[in-house]
Amino acid sequence: MKNIINKLLVNHSLIYKLFLYIATIILVVYLFPKSGQFKYEFQKGKPWEYENYYAPFDFAIQKTPEEIAIEKEQITKLSKQFFKYDEQIVVQVKDAINSKIEDALYNSELTETKKIELRDLALQITNDIYEFGYLESSVDIKPEIDLVTLRKGNKSQEIDANKLFKASQILSFINSKIGNEPFTQEENIVLNIIYEGLKPNVAFDTDFTEMVLQENLSKISYTKGLVSENERIIFKGDIVEGEKLIILNSVKSEFESQVWSKSNYNWIVSGYTILVSLAFLMLLLFLRKYRIEIFENNTKITFIFFNIILIVLLITLIVKYDAKYIYIAPIVILPLVLKAFFDARLGLFTHVLTVLLLGFIVPNSFEFIFLQIIAGIVTILTISELYKRANLFISVIQITFVYFVAYFAFSIIQEGNAQNLDWEKLVYFTINGGATLFVLPLIYVFEKLFSLVSDESLKELSNTNSKLLRELAEKAPGTFQHSLQVANLAETCANEIQANSMLVRTGALYHDIGKMMNPMYFTENQSTNVNPHNELTPKDSALIIINHIIAGVELAKKNRLPDRIIDFIRTHHGTTLVYYFYKREEELIGNKPDKKYFQYPGPIPFSKETAILMMCDSVEAASKSIKEPTAQAFDNLVEKIVxxxxxDGQFMNADITFKELQIIKKVLKKKLKNIYHLRIEYPE
Structure with a gap:
C-alpha cells in the first residue's frame, strides 16, 4: 500500500494530465449535437463525387429559405386588418352635437319646423358617418386590401375599407348633405357644430391583427413534396444545383434532426470519443516533443484545454440558438491568447485542431473550417506585438478583410455569380472583428486566473520606474546601468532573429537583481579603489558571486515576478565558471581546483531569449575590461565569448540555430562599436 501511495505521489503530475485529458474529452463529446450526421459532403455548383444516391427512406422536400420568406411576405401583405368600433364615443358625440344645435337655434328667427329639420339633418349626417365609423387619422389601411374586419363588441363584420370615413372626407360629406351653397347663417352654424363635434371612433386593433397574422404564419407548410424510399436523388458526376440541391439539403436535414436512438447511441458516442481523443492526444504529443516546459506545467496545460473548451462551448450555444450566427463568434481569439502567453506555433497548432473539432458541430463545415483556418493564419502572421494596441486594430481589419475575400470566393463558386451575396454575413464578419478586440481584457483576466504573463504585463514590468528596478538603481547603480545596456543589446538581437524582444528586454532588466544583496562585491558598483574581495579567499569570493543567482530568484519570487522572468535570472550564467576566481585559486594551490566550488548552479538556457541574454550579459560585462577599444578588439571579444x-554546451537546450548565433554575433559587434566609438578630441 505504501509503495502504491509513493508511486501516486511521484507520478501525480502525469495522473493529473490523464485526468484532465479524460475529463476534457467527456465534456467536448457531451457538447456535441445529439443528432445524426449526413455522411456525404457536397457544395452548390460542384459535381456529386460519390456513387449514385438513392433515398434511404421516405422524406418531405423542404422549401428553401427564400421560398419561405416570399410566402411569409405574401401572407403578411394580404393578412386581414382588424379595427375596433367604440360605440361610447358615438353616443357622446350625438348628445353633444344635438345639445349645441338646440342652444344655437334657440333664439333663431327660423320657424319651429325648420329648426326640427336642421336637427334631424344633423342627426342623419352623424348616423351616416358613424354607420361604419370615423377612422383615426394615424391609421393606414393596406392598399392591397379591399376588405377590413370591424369589431363591435363581440361581433365582427367584414366591410369595404372605403366605407370607413377619414378626416379628409368629413367636411365635403357634411357640405353635400346640408344642401347647395350658399348656406344660410343657421346652416353654417350647424355645419361647424357637426364638423367640430365629430370624433374618430375606429382604431386599429394591433394585438388582434398581430395574433391573426402569427396564426396564419404558423400554418405555413415548410415542405413541398415527397421523396419515396429508393427513389433516385442524384447520379455520380451530376452538378449539385437546383432541385437536386434542395432534395439533398432536405435529406441532410432529416438525418440531422434524428435524435440518436438507443441502438446506435453507444456506437456514435464511441466514434466521437475516438476522434476527440486523437485531437487532444496530438496536442499533448506536440507539447511533449516541442514545448516540454509547457507540457511539464499542469497550469499551462489546463489553461490551453480550458480555452479550447470555451470555444467549443461558445459555438455549441450559437448553433443551438441559430446556426446562421456562427460567424459572429471571434474564434481567432484562441490563437491570439495562446500567442500572447506562449508562442505563435503553439497558437496556430491548437487553433487548427479546435477548428477541426468544430467541424462536427457547424453546418457547411468545409466552408467554416477553411475560413477559420485562414483567419487563424492571418492572425498569427499579422500580430507581432500584442501589447501595441495599434497592431491589434490593424490585424483585426486584416482578419475581417480576409473573411470578406474568402466568403466572396466561396459565394461566387457556389452561386456562379456575385449577385447573390449574403450581405448579412458580411455584417457578422464585421461584428466578429469588433468582438476580437475583447482579447485584451480577456488576457488580463487569464493572467489573474492562471498566474501567467503576457506581453502586456511584460510592458508594465519593463518600466524602469517600477518598485524593484528603482530599488536596484538606488542600491546598485552600476548593476542597473549594466542591466540597461544588456537590455538594449538583447532587444536588438531578438528583433534580428524574430525572437520575443519584449520578453528578453524585461528579463535583462531583472537578471541581476540579486546583486542588491551585496552590491559592493561587484566591480560595477565599486566607486572607490577598495575591493572587499581582497580580504577573502577565491572560494568565498566565488560563493558570493554565485549567490547573486539564488538571491535574485528569492527576491523575484518575493516580489511576485512571473516565472518567465525568473527563468532569465536562473539561466543567464548557465553552468559556467566564475573564471576569474577559479584561476586565482589555481594560482594559489598550484593545481586544478574542484570546479564545483566555482560553477554556477544553472540550468543552462532553454530558449532563444534566455540564450540571447547569456551572450549579451557576458559580452557587455567583458567589454568594460578592454583598455584600448578597437573594432578588431570587439570582434575578437565577441567571437571568443560566444x-x-x-x-561548453550552454546552448544545447536552446531552440537556436547556428545561423541565428552568427546574426547575434554581428549585432553585438556592431552595437559595441557604436557604444564605444571614439570621438574627436576637442581643443582645451
Whole structure:
C-alpha cells in the first residue's frame, strides 16, 4: 500500500494530465449535437463525387429559405386588418352635437319646423358617418386590401375599407348633405357644430391583427413534396444545383434532426470519443516533443484545454440558438491568447485542431473550417506585438478583410455569380472583428486566473520606474546601468532573429537583481579603489558571486515576478565558471581546483531569449575590461565569448540555430562599436 501511495505521489503530475485529458474529452463529446450526421459532403455548383444516391427512406422536400420568406411576405401583405368600433364615443358625440344645435337655434328667427329639420339633418349626417365609423387619422389601411374586419363588441363584420370615413372626407360629406351653397347663417352654424363635434371612433386593433397574422404564419407548410424510399436523388458526376440541391439539403436535414436512438447511441458516442481523443492526444504529443516546459506545467496545460473548451462551448450555444450566427463568434481569439502567453506555433497548432473539432458541430463545415483556418493564419502572421494596441486594430481589419475575400470566393463558386451575396454575413464578419478586440481584457483576466504573463504585463514590468528596478538603481547603480545596456543589446538581437524582444528586454532588466544583496562585491558598483574581495579567499569570493543567482530568484519570487522572468535570472550564467576566481585559486594551490566550488548552479538556457541574454550579459560585462577599444578588439571579444559558451554546451537546450548565433554575433559587434566609438578630441 505504501509503495502504491509513493508511486501516486511521484507520478501525480502525469495522473493529473490523464485526468484532465479524460475529463476534457467527456465534456467536448457531451457538447456535441445529439443528432445524426449526413455522411456525404457536397457544395452548390460542384459535381456529386460519390456513387449514385438513392433515398434511404421516405422524406418531405423542404422549401428553401427564400421560398419561405416570399410566402411569409405574401401572407403578411394580404393578412386581414382588424379595427375596433367604440360605440361610447358615438353616443357622446350625438348628445353633444344635438345639445349645441338646440342652444344655437334657440333664439333663431327660423320657424319651429325648420329648426326640427336642421336637427334631424344633423342627426342623419352623424348616423351616416358613424354607420361604419370615423377612422383615426394615424391609421393606414393596406392598399392591397379591399376588405377590413370591424369589431363591435363581440361581433365582427367584414366591410369595404372605403366605407370607413377619414378626416379628409368629413367636411365635403357634411357640405353635400346640408344642401347647395350658399348656406344660410343657421346652416353654417350647424355645419361647424357637426364638423367640430365629430370624433374618430375606429382604431386599429394591433394585438388582434398581430395574433391573426402569427396564426396564419404558423400554418405555413415548410415542405413541398415527397421523396419515396429508393427513389433516385442524384447520379455520380451530376452538378449539385437546383432541385437536386434542395432534395439533398432536405435529406441532410432529416438525418440531422434524428435524435440518436438507443441502438446506435453507444456506437456514435464511441466514434466521437475516438476522434476527440486523437485531437487532444496530438496536442499533448506536440507539447511533449516541442514545448516540454509547457507540457511539464499542469497550469499551462489546463489553461490551453480550458480555452479550447470555451470555444467549443461558445459555438455549441450559437448553433443551438441559430446556426446562421456562427460567424459572429471571434474564434481567432484562441490563437491570439495562446500567442500572447506562449508562442505563435503553439497558437496556430491548437487553433487548427479546435477548428477541426468544430467541424462536427457547424453546418457547411468545409466552408467554416477553411475560413477559420485562414483567419487563424492571418492572425498569427499579422500580430507581432500584442501589447501595441495599434497592431491589434490593424490585424483585426486584416482578419475581417480576409473573411470578406474568402466568403466572396466561396459565394461566387457556389452561386456562379456575385449577385447573390449574403450581405448579412458580411455584417457578422464585421461584428466578429469588433468582438476580437475583447482579447485584451480577456488576457488580463487569464493572467489573474492562471498566474501567467503576457506581453502586456511584460510592458508594465519593463518600466524602469517600477518598485524593484528603482530599488536596484538606488542600491546598485552600476548593476542597473549594466542591466540597461544588456537590455538594449538583447532587444536588438531578438528583433534580428524574430525572437520575443519584449520578453528578453524585461528579463535583462531583472537578471541581476540579486546583486542588491551585496552590491559592493561587484566591480560595477565599486566607486572607490577598495575591493572587499581582497580580504577573502577565491572560494568565498566565488560563493558570493554565485549567490547573486539564488538571491535574485528569492527576491523575484518575493516580489511576485512571473516565472518567465525568473527563468532569465536562473539561466543567464548557465553552468559556467566564475573564471576569474577559479584561476586565482589555481594560482594559489598550484593545481586544478574542484570546479564545483566555482560553477554556477544553472540550468543552462532553454530558449532563444534566455540564450540571447547569456551572450549579451557576458559580452557587455567583458567589454568594460578592454583598455584600448578597437573594432578588431570587439570582434575578437565577441567571437571568443560566444564560441566558448557554445563549446561548453550552454546552448544545447536552446531552440537556436547556428545561423541565428552568427546574426547575434554581428549585432553585438556592431552595437559595441557604436557604444564605444571614439570621438574627436576637442581643443582645451
Amino acid at each position: 564560441n566558448k559558451q557554445m563549446e
